[in-house]
Amino acid sequence: MKKQDHWTAFWKQGHTTTFGDFFKEGYRGAIGQWLVDQQEQWPKTGTLLDIGCGNCGLLTGLLASNSRLDYIGLDPAEIAINEHANNFLMTRSNNVSLVTGRGAEETGLADVAVDVAVSVFGFEYSDTNAAAEELARVLKPRAPFSFLLHHSDSVVTRMSGRALAEYQEEDVKAVLAALHTISERAERVALAELKNDAAAEVARLQLNDLASRYLGQRSQDDTNVTMFEFMTSALRFFQIVKKPLQERLAFISDLQMEYDHYCARFRQMISVAADETAVHQLLEHFVKLGFEVKAPQALMDERGLLAWEISGRKLAG
Ligand SMILES: C[S@@+](CC[C@H](N)C(=O)[O-])C[C@H]1O[C@@H](n2cnc3c(N)ncnc32)[C@H](O)[C@@H]1O
Missing domain, CATH: 3.40.50.150 (Vaccinia Virus protein VP39)
Incomplete structure (x- = not known):
């Protein structure tokens, strides 16, 4: 890129x-x-x-x-x-x-x-x-x-450093993988059956855990803004879960790309x-x-x- x-x-x-x-x-x-x-x-x-x-x-x-x-x-x-x-x-x-x-x-x-x-x-x-x-x-x-x-x-350089430090790569990867799993399972079983599908349910529970960690933060001071925004965007997946596979895959890949760009821009800002x-x-x-x-x-x-x-x-x- x-x-x-x-x-x-x-x-x-x-x-x-x-x-x-x-x-x-x-x-x-x-x-x-x-x-x-x-x-x-x-x-x-x-x-x-x-x-x-x-x-x-x-x-x-x-x-x-x-x-x-x-x-x-x-x-x-x-x-x-x-x-x-x-x-x-x-x-x-x-x-x-x-x-x-x-x-x-x-x-x-x-x-x-x-x-x-x-x-x-x-x-x-x-x-x-x-x-x-x-x-x-x-x-x-x-x-x-x-x-x-x-x-x-x-302030700008410090804010950029904070945004990068807040970005939790492992959790981002876990969210993207969970969305892929749900999307893939939704292709195989009827939507109404999704909650009875073991793999989809494991992925959904994992998303729930991460959502409560990042969206249920207690005070403004310890809010991880970057991950709050990432989780908020990721959960919009459930608004399109009934759409065709191609649309679901595009959503996941856009989400991933948006955060790749986000980190790259902050890294550049700090380096210059x-x-x-x-x-x-x-x-x-x-x-x-x-x-x-x-x-x-x-x-x-x-x-x-x-x-x-x-x-x-x-x-x-
Ligand atoms: C932090 S943004 C600032 C944009 C704008 N001046 C502003 O204040 O909103 C940095 C900009 O520099 C541009 N840029 C990157 N490499 C450049 C280069 N070699 N020459 C000129 N601009 C460059 C980027 O594409 C980006 O749009």
Whole structure:
């Protein structure tokens, strides 16, 4: 499976940003304010490149602030413009285009085609040295860039670590195997007979045990959210147990794939998060390539550290 497939699966579910409930309609709070502040330093017209754009949450923010910038969203995954941005676009004349199937290392854009580059947790997923070189090629002289990068100590990185730690692989495998057994037995005996079928009954009891472990959790503090959600999804199988075999098998395989993607995305997030040394090394590379850079800042919100904030501009000559 390709790296971008994990993100394609996520964006196809229609999310606007990676942070679900926190930023349902785009960026708010500290990230929203960061975007407003950055815009004050950017040109007011021209072309903005959003690196690792996902479903274009950043475009929503731009349009909400009446920006006149044209927008290119770039992402190796299959992505789409979210509905909030699309609603804005009905009454706006900004040119908007998407480049999918390409990463920041090789954008396919023309030399000096871009007036401002921005990225919210996208740039760091690339080979950042190669992507910085590509950025130097596509940016116009004096054009600014503003990036938020995953911070190794951020709330997001900690939440990703927690989600991965909560994932109980053995129990997930047991649930999938039990669903397969019930599905297979349902093919052999009439549905009404299923509860008298020994193998189906063992599988059902096993599911019951796991359901009461993960769905009957006592307090919010010790709730295993990942497994709560997994079990909730798995039990929807009983809504389709009377459907044809093919549909039941598709349900089980989608469930398995969803959780494979889920873990892979969290692993990626953690692996690309930068500590102070890494972020300084990256900025040194930018300087070698002819950028002027500001000192990195830690972006905070009321929950704590959110991201590294890096910015600068390509020098004139
Ligand atoms: C954490 S998501 C952020 C998406 C979006 N900017 C947001 O804030 O909602 C990271 C994105 O980076 C993309 N990505 C992965 N590798 C990349 C690369 N080499 N170049 C650019 N983007 C990449 C992923 O496909 C994914 O959509």
